[in-house]
Amino acid sequence: xxxxxxxxxxxTMDSAYVNGEQIRQLFSAYPGIEVIVKKVEGEKGSTEFVxxxxxxxxxxxxGGSAPTFGIVGRLGGIGARPSRIGIVSDADGAxxxxxxxxxxxxxxxxxxxxxxxVLITTHICPDxxxxxxxxVDFMDSPVDILQMNEHEVLPEMEAVLSIDTTKGNRVVNHxxxxxxxxxxxxxxxxxxxxxxxxxxxxTGQYPxxxxxxxxxxxxxxxxxxxxxxxxxxxxxxxxxxxGLAITAQSMVPGCGTGASHEVDIAQAVRxxxxxxxxxxxxxxxxxxxxxxxxxxxxxxxxxxxxTLGRPAxxxx
Numbered sequence: 001x002x003x004x005x006x007x008x009x010x011x012t013m014d015s016a017y018v019n020g021e022q023i024r025q026l027f028s029a030y031p032g033i034e035v036i037v038k039k040v041e042g043e044k045g046s047t048e049f050v051x052x053x054x055x056x057x058x059x060x061x062x063g064g065s066a067p068t069f070g071i072v073g074r075l076g077g078i079g080a081r082p083s084r085i086g087i088v089s090d091a092d093g094a095x096x097x098x099x100x101x102x103x104x105x106x107x108x109x110x111x112x113x114x115x116x117x118v119l120i121t122t123h124i125c126p127d128x129x130x131x132x133x134x135x136v137d138f139m140d141s142p143v144d145i146l147q148m149n150e151h152e153v154l155p156e157m158e159a160v161l162s163i164d165t166t167k168g169n170r171v172v173n174h175x176x177x178x179x180x181x182x183x184x185x186x187x188x189x190x191x192x193x194x195x196x197x198x199x200x201x202x203t204g205q206y207p208x209x210x211x212x213x214x215x216x217x218x219x220x221x222x223x224x225x226x227x228x229x230x231x232x233x234x235x236x237x238x239x240x241x242x243g244l245a246i247t248a249q250s251m252v253p254g255c256g257t258g259a260s261h262e263v264d265i266a267q268a269v270r271x272x273x274x275x276x277x278x279x280x281x282x283x284x285x286x287x288x289x290x291x292x293x294x295x296x297x298x299x300x301x302x303x304x305x306x307t308l309g310r311p312a313x314x315x316x
Contacts, residue, residue: 162234
């Protein structure tokens with residue numbers, strides 16, 4: 001059950017006045033959960049980054065060795081005021097991440113404690129700018145992608161699930177959720193069999209994946225086309241990253257309102273929860289370590305794809 005938490009978070013975020021403190025208050029009944037809010041100024045305004053820590057019974061925060069799992073709610077903004085009224089489609093990633101944290105907190109209060117720590121990060125901005133993009137407009141952000149990664153992709157995260165609305169495209173025409181191949185240190189690896197299994201279990205449907213290109217896993221700002229920012233966390237970590245896309249059958253702009261579907265977001269929350277359970281207890285692998293070592297041995301490091309690339313050579 002994740003629909004209750006999804007609706008609670010959506011109702012909180014669907015406001016011109018929402019801020020990080022209101023998100024913190026959602027967790028006030030759970031004293032074991034730490035919520036840190038930090039306001040950051042950018043060239044186009046400000047946003048409030050939120051970090052939610054769910055300690056595990058055998059996690060590193062308690063002196064244990066269980067893996068630490070990261071959930072990133074990736075977005076430009078939850079609103080585009082004053083040009084748009086209401087919560088925008090792009091907000092789904094933030095809603096899903098915070099709802100997953102709220103569900104994990106409630107589970108812990110009821111005695112269901114995960115083995116490892118779970119760190120959930122996102123940011124809250126009800127008045128972000130928009131950005132022209134093909135085939136439909138994106139939401140922009142008041143802060144740049146480097147600032148986002150600095151506050152959302154944490155060194156403690158040993159595997160990262162990046163949740164993002166991915167509706168403004170023609171390459172995944174499915175209403176619900178889809179997962180990406182695993183991305184690690186510049187390599188696009190095979191889709192995790194464990195995550196396919198979890199997706200089948202949590203949706204009751206055949207698993208849906210979405211294509212990822214080399215451009216998509218390079219940093220924003222290099223002049224290349226990106227499907228969206230769902231895999232931008234992969235440029236800031238050596239941990240494996242998988243994108244969890246909330247998708248639509250039709251093309252929906254990120255700045256569109258009335259386009260968030262509670263049931264689809266709840267699907268993403270359930271998938272994130274079950275993945276967190278299995279990653280932290282060691283029964284879900286994002287990638288095959290031996291195969292990754294072999295591909296590096298054969299073809300060398302692809303870390304250059306985590307950078308802005310080689311400096312341009314001045315023309316003579």
